[in-house]
Every structure is written in C-alpha cells, then in structure tokens.
Amino acid sequence: MRSQSVKLPPPIADNPFGKLADYYCTGKVLGFMSEPARARTGDVSSAVQDFIDHLQYDRNMSEHTLHGYKVDVEQFVEFLNNECEDVDFPGSVNRLSVRNYMAWLAGTGYSRSSMARKLAAIRTFFRFAERRGIASSNPTSGLKTPRVDRRLPRFLEVGEVEKLLSAPRGESVSALRDRAILETLYGGGLRVGELTALSEKDLYLAEGAVRVFGKGRKERMAPIGRSAANALGAYLSRKHRLSPRKRRDPDALFLNKNGTRLSVRSVHRIVAKYMAIAGLNAEASPHTLRHSFATHLLDRGADLRAVQELLGHENRKCPVKHRVEKLETGTGIEQGEERRYFSGRNGRCDGRRR
Missing domain, CATH: 1.10.150 (DNA polymerase; domain 1)
Structure with missing residues (x-):
C-alpha cells in the first residue's frame, strides 16, 4: 500500500x-x-x-x-x-x-x-x-467515542419541494429521468444508494410502490405515491424507445448517457443542478429530500413509528432526528393514533394507513 x-x-x-x-x-x-x-x-x-x-x-x-x-x-x-x-x-x-x-x-x-x-x-x-486470531485483543476497548453535537438536518419546505420538482423541463429522456429521480427520492424518502440500485423489476407502479434494498441488503416495499409513479411511467415509456446501444445495462432503472447504471455521485450532481435552477439552497443533497419527506409526514400528523418504517429504520429504538423539536414538545405528533399519511399536493404521498 x-x-x-x-x-x-x-x-x-x-x-x-x-x-x-x-x-x-x-x-x-x-x-x-x-x-x-x-x-x-x-x-x-x-x-x-x-x-x-x-x-x-x-x-x-x-x-x-x-x-x-x-x-x-x-x-x-x-x-x-x-x-x-x-x-x-x-x-x-x-x-x-x-x-x-x-x-x-x-x-x-x-x-x-x-x-x-x-x-x-x-x-x-x-x-x-x-x-x-490476528490480534490478541481489541485496543479500542474502553475508549470513549467523542461526543457529537446533535444537529437538526436540513429540509425543504413544501413550497420549495414543489419548485424543485417542477425544475426539470422538456420531454427529453434526460429531463424525464431527472424528474422521475427527484419525485422518487422525495415521494418514497429513499436513500440515494437505494435509488441508484433500483431495477425495472423493482417497480410496482400500479400500486404506487417500489421494492428497495436498504442497509444490510434488507428488503422493504416503499410507497412512492401517484406523482412519482406517473413520472416513472413517463420516463420508462421514453427509455424503452432508446436504441440498445444506449441501454447497455438492461436491468438498471436509471441510466447515464453511456447507457449504464447511474452512479450516486451523478444523482448528487443532478440534485445540485436543479436546486440551482430552482434558486434554492445550494448545499442541499439527495438526503435533504429524504429529510423533507419525513418532516412533512410528521408535520401532517403521521405516527412516528410509521415514519421510521417508511424510512427503513429497523430498530425501534433508533431515533428519527427529523424535526426533533416536535418530538420534544409533542406538537404536531399524536403518538399511538392511527393517522393518514401526508396527502400532499399533486398526490405525491397517498393517504395510506398501516
């Protein structure tokens, strides 16, 4: 080395x-x-x-x-x-x-x-x-982890999300792809790695859901809502008309200009591009849309545990940092009540019950 x-x-x-x-x-x-x-x-x-x-x-x-x-x-x-x-x-x-x-x-x-x-x-x-057996002991035993200050994650307001999702213009395959990416990141609260790993066989557009593999390759069904499903359908219709040379990876859902699977870094660049076009915070990332998804659900009264499951947090003790002030004050969240999920503008999140 x-x-x-x-x-x-x-x-x-x-x-x-x-x-x-x-x-x-x-x-x-x-x-x-x-x-x-x-x-x-x-x-x-x-x-x-x-x-x-x-x-x-x-x-x-x-x-x-x-x-x-x-x-x-x-x-x-x-x-x-x-x-x-x-x-x-x-x-x-x-x-x-x-x-x-x-x-x-x-x-x-x-x-x-x-x-x-x-x-x-x-x-x-x-x-x-x-x-x-290549080390006789663990030298980190007894060492305390540096205390990390808890910071609330950045998120976008609903109006800002609307501006971002409206930023991709035109009917080219790249514009349709980018619109579908933004809609799916926000509509399903997906991690960027979960998004880039999607294949066409993971789509259940009639049900408004996708199958994702989260941390540890744990599988879950993630509802994405009607708007994201429609955006994905429009992208697929245009993508399937591409020549085989531009679809070199037939399993991948989102393709780059070379016809292979889109990378995580490319998704970061796509989000940054449309954040700039929409005149929004340049420091936002794909994970900002995931935080925004969770924040808006909690703002509309969704149950905390249901939001954790939608985000793919398997551990019930795993704290959701999104809008921690609401958890501390209790405002906007009524624990134990069964509530409809955020029924946002344009139907981005359906009113499902668990």
Whole structure:
C-alpha cells in the first residue's frame, strides 16, 4: 500500500484528548522522538481486504459503506506507518496507539463526527481481527467515542419541494429521468444508494410502490405515491424507445448517457443542478429530500413509528432526528393514533394507513 506523508500539527491546549495531544508515538514525547521508523505492517493489505470481504459478504454492507470503512482503516495504518515506531499492525497496536491517532485527528482539524466514525471503523476492524486470531485483543476497548453535537438536518419546505420538482423541463429522456429521480427520492424518502440500485423489476407502479434494498441488503416495499409513479411511467415509456446501444445495462432503472447504471455521485450532481435552477439552497443533497419527506409526514400528523418504517429504520429504538423539536414538545405528533399519511399536493404521498 502506498504511503503518504502525514504532517503533524502542533499540540492544542483544548484538545478533547487532553495531554495526549503531546504524544503521537507509542509512549514517546515529541521532544524526545527520533526519526520515526517504518511500521512492520506484515500482510496489512490482506488483513484489511479480509475485513472488507467480511463486511461485504457476511454483513451485506453497501459499496458506499465498504469504501468508508476501507478508507478509515487504511488512514489509521498510514498514521502508524509514518508516525509510530515498531508497531506491527494489527498485532502490536495498543490502546495508546489509538488514542494518539485520535489526538492527531483532533489536532489536524477533523470534526468530532468524523473522529467518531473513524474510531467506529477501527473498533469494528479489531473486533473482526480478534475473532480471526490476528490480534490478541481489541485496543479500542474502553475508549470513549467523542461526543457529537446533535444537529437538526436540513429540509425543504413544501413550497420549495414543489419548485424543485417542477425544475426539470422538456420531454427529453434526460429531463424525464431527472424528474422521475427527484419525485422518487422525495415521494418514497429513499436513500440515494437505494435509488441508484433500483431495477425495472423493482417497480410496482400500479400500486404506487417500489421494492428497495436498504442497509444490510434488507428488503422493504416503499410507497412512492401517484406523482412519482406517473413520472416513472413517463420516463420508462421514453427509455424503452432508446436504441440498445444506449441501454447497455438492461436491468438498471436509471441510466447515464453511456447507457449504464447511474452512479450516486451523478444523482448528487443532478440534485445540485436543479436546486440551482430552482434558486434554492445550494448545499442541499439527495438526503435533504429524504429529510423533507419525513418532516412533512410528521408535520401532517403521521405516527412516528410509521415514519421510521417508511424510512427503513429497523430498530425501534433508533431515533428519527427529523424535526426533533416536535418530538420534544409533542406538537404536531399524536403518538399511538392511527393517522393518514401526508396527502400532499399533486398526490405525491397517498393517504395510506398501516
């Protein structure tokens, strides 16, 4: 694995890890450190790849999640390679090595949420390594995760959503595709990865629903409403008239200009494009539409647990952060009552009962 130089920042007085900001190598103070030696990483690439294979095939994690775990673990290995002396990854990594890495992240300017994610990736890796016998213990045991400030997610008002959904103009295949993408993201509250993974066989347009595979490849039926179903129908009618050369991936629902499955990054660009056309918040993302979907349901009195299920939150204890102020005050939500879901303008969400 190619090594990159890691420049150490100066110690920071208000570092959340206290005096550990003065330590970046196993038990050595910066003022007495010699030239850092290269870590004996052994078969590091194999260990990391085995870990990623485990997440992919045993835990069914998505490509996006796998990439995040791989990047975070490899960054930790790079830190050990460049700054820690005589550390054999993963066998001789200890708790101080991990704490020093977290201090380095804090000093480099990483946010607490990024630090928490990276620590979670390292913790998961060493649980795997301990079970496989390539590490004798888990050096993250007992380490506290940095406290992350709870922030309310961004969302669009109903009028802003209407402007966004009206932004794609014309009857070209790309305009019809983009309109269907925006309608489906909002109408079903889908994650962007769930949207790009859709195939034509996952559509149930007569019922106004799509079959999606969420985190861990868990399957659920997501109602999308009449407006999204109509937009998908119009797109499919135009798409099926394309030449085979422009439909190189016959299973994929949303295609790019090369006729292959649309990527997550492309959907981000599409949303940003129409946010700009509609004159809305340029920082919004596909996930903003998911937050807006949940917010509007809660605003119209939908049951909290029903919204969690629509979003694909399997754990009943999993908090829905959308409009937390409403959960705290109780306004707009009446727990335990069976309510109709948001019957929005243009019929975007049907009045279904669970």
